[in-house]
Amino acid sequence: MATFDLVVVGDANPDVLIAGAPAVPAYGQAETLVEAGSLALGGSAAIVAHGAARLGLSTALVSLVGRDAAGDFVLDALSSAGVDISLVARHEREPTALTVCLGGADGDRAILTSLGCLASFEPPKQLPSSRHVHAAAYFLQPRLAAGLAELFGDARSRGATTSLDTNDDPAGSWKLAPGVLDVCDYLLPNEAEALALTGTSDVRAAMAAFAGATVTPVVKRGRHGATALNSGKTHTVRSTPVVPVDTVGAGDSFDAGFLAGLLSTGDLDLALALGCACGALSTQAAGGTAAQPSWNQAVTYASATTSTAPVATIAHNEEES
Structure with a gap:
């Protein structure tokens, strides 16, 4: 029997969230007042793990933080949500990674990240037994990337399924190591990342580029829902758009919902619907985790707002378990 439902491997750091930032901050030691600021749990992997635990999955995070106040903050936020942090190591010298998100008035944002100890992060060769292993922030962690195919x-080989959310590539190379997709069951990019990974100009072409691969691409399209390609069949779920408060971490919350739906039902359409629901609901507060839903909240929202009618049956399945 698996020790965990889900093991998440990757980045964890605090996010400093600034709302109402100017497009170009004034230098010269000028002090600029902004609309709001807050501190939140960040890092794609950490947000996925936090969201999955909120949805009821037994979840462990494998990551690296420093022996500093930022690392303490990260570990406290994760453990408070029920995430197992026994495999989050602490670097003796390098600081915890840190991200500053500058949110502009037009809804766009700039993301400034100091990698700190993440550049040194190398997960153990063997993870604890689980039903599923998810990796995130591939391009920020070179040692993780180099060993991911083996991991x-x-x-x-021990019965788990696998998924990868590469997130952005600051270097702009978008090259995955040989063999990674051969042992990856689900690839979870957003629309821009899917185009960059495939060198294509639209989602249809990006999906077609994966047609010969064994991996199932799941492309997150924000207000337009999500699309997946599995065994030559396209699956699309559309949801009713919401007015976001903050979109930081929405894609990671989608990942958590998608994986929870997949592990709970085995149905790709229902998993997509739950992913869309979790992504949308997460935008209703500042930061990636403050508005992440519970299982019942996600199912209720998905039933009311997505194009996949059978979502309502998941609540009944939960009551029977």
């Missing part, structure tokens, strides 16, 4: 291969 995924080992997890699959």
Whole structure:
């Protein structure tokens, strides 16, 4: 029997969230007043783990933080949500990674990240047994990227399924190591990342580029829902758009909902619907985790707002378990 439902591997850091930032901050030691500021749990992997635990999955995070106040903050936020942090190591010298998100008046944002100890993060060769292994922030962690094919291969040999959300590539190379997609069951990019990974100009072409691969691409499209390609069949779920308060971490919350739906039902359409619901609901407060839903909240929202009618049956399945 698996020790965990989900093991998440990757980045964890505090996010400093600034709302109402000017497009170009004034230098010269000028002090600029902004609309709001807050401190939140950040890092794609940490947000996924936090969201999955909120949805009821037994979840562990494998990551690296420093021996500093930022690391204490990260570990406290994760453990308070029920995430197992026994495999989050602490670097003796390098600081915890830190991200500053500058949110502009037009809804766009700039993301400034100091990698700190993440550049040194190398997960153990073998993870604890689980039903699923998810990796995130591939391009920020070179040692994780170099060993991910082996890590995924080992997890699959012990019965787990696997998924990857590469997130952005600051270097702009968008090259995955050989063999990674061969042992990855689900690839979870947003629309811009899918185009960059495939060198295509639209989602249809990006999906077609994955047609010959064994991986199932799941492309997050924000207000337009999500699309997946599995065994030659396209699956699309559309949801009713919401007015966002803050979109930081919405894609990571989608990942948590998608994986929870997949592990709970095995149905790709229902998983997409739950992913869309979790992504949308997460935008209703500042930061990536403050508005992440519970299982019942996600199911109720998905039933009311997505194009996948059978979502309502998941609540009944939960009551029977």
